[in-house]
Amino acid sequence: MSAVKLDGKATAAKIKADLTTRVAALKERGITPGLGTVLVGDDPGSQIYVAGKHRDCAEVGIASIRVDLPASATQAEVEAAIDELNASPECTGYIVQLPLPRHLDAMALLERMDPAKDADGLHPINLGRLVHMVDAPLPCTPHGIVLLLQEYGVPIKGAEVAVVGRGITVGRSLGLLLTRRSENATVTLCHTGTQDLAGHVRRADIVVAAAGVPDLITRDMVKPGAAVLDVGVSRVNGKIAGDVALDVAEVAGFLTPNPGGVGPMTRALLLSNVVEAAERAQ
Numbered sequence: 001m002s003a004v005k006l007d008g009k010a011t012a013a014k015i016k017a018d019l020t021t022r023v024a025a026l027k028e029r030g031i032t033p034g035l036g037t038v039l040v041g042d043d044p045g046s047q048i049y050v051a052g053k054h055r056d057c058a059e060v061g062i063a064s065i066r067v068d069l070p071a072s073a074t075q076a077e078v079e080a081a082i083d084e085l086n087a088s089p090e091c092t093g094y095i096v097q098l099p100l101p102r103h104l105d106a107m108a109l110l111e112r113m114d115p116a117k118d119a120d121g122l123h124p125i126n127l128g129r130l131v132h133m134v135d136a137p138l139p140c141t142p143h144g145i146v147l148l149l150q151e152y153g154v155p156i157k158g159a160e161v162a163v164v165g166r167g168i169t170v171g172r173s174l175g176l177l178l179t180r181r182s183e184n185a186t187v188t189l190c191h192t193g194t195q196d197l198a199g200h201v202r203r204a205d206i207v208v209a210a211a212g213v214p215d216l217i218t219r220d221m222v223k224p225g226a227a228v229l230d231v232g233v234s235r236v237n238g239k240i241a242g243d244v245a246l247d248v249a250e251v252a253g254f255l256t257p258n259p260g261g262v263g264p265m266t267r268a269l270l271l272s273n274v275v276e277a278a279e280r281a282q
């Protein structure tokens, strides 16, 4: 048996086609959505991601504003960049690329952002809205995962989901998203303190691996026919290594390629948050 490919690249292309139309409609009304990025330091991985986001913007007609600061930037300097984007009418949404250098207080910076311009959906106000289950920009990776499952008709309602990893950007937020009434999944949030990871994963109809540990999810842990989504982006010898071992494809019913799975969906949903913010603001 070989798993159906959950093609994030193709699904992201569809989302981007829809966004291109909406951006054109906004422009006719004199509104140009603009994504800002704040990048601190010169981590090569982060440079690549940020460059990719600006390329995506160009593809759908979104303007982009790039703020690059040295690794030595002070808290006050990053705050000044945030204040400027909050005030800039050209910037309808922006992100502060994570992780930030350790000497910076990331939480204080996130809180300083205008929640209405939060393209990542990671502002504490917007995460709080997600907890309260009221409308807010959604975290991009979790939202992308839900749309990818829906695109391939993988049932979410009533499904047992094992989310592996409790990080804010993926695991914890995805747990909140999937347990809303509209999704109605049952979520087990696994983490480094989980006693029997294999036992939890084995029961799952949907497995989301977002731990950042290469090959954490092995073939013997996956229920035959389950949908498996690989969020891992570790680098091993310069190549991207996912959290899911390759031979999981032999037992899973659905599987994301990596690259080409969750990553492109994350980027498409970032653009979507920028366009929605611009639509709300008009």
Ligand SMILES: Nc1nc(=O)c2c([nH]1)NC[C@@H]1CN(c3ccc(C(=O)N[C@@H](CCC(=O)O)C(=O)O)cc3)C=[N+]21
Residues within 6 Å of the ligand: 048, 049, 095, 096, 097, 098, 099, 120, 140, 233, 240, 258, 259, 260, 261, 262, 263, 264, 265, 266, 267
């Ligand atoms: N504030 C903030 N928001 C983020 O969304 C954010 C962040 N910080 N910090 C870093 C992580 C990582 N991340 C990725 C997004 C897309 C791909 C992606 O599209 N990857 C391609 C492969 C790209 C390659 O080959 O390097 C793929 O999966 O097909 C990867 C990684 C967003 N992040």
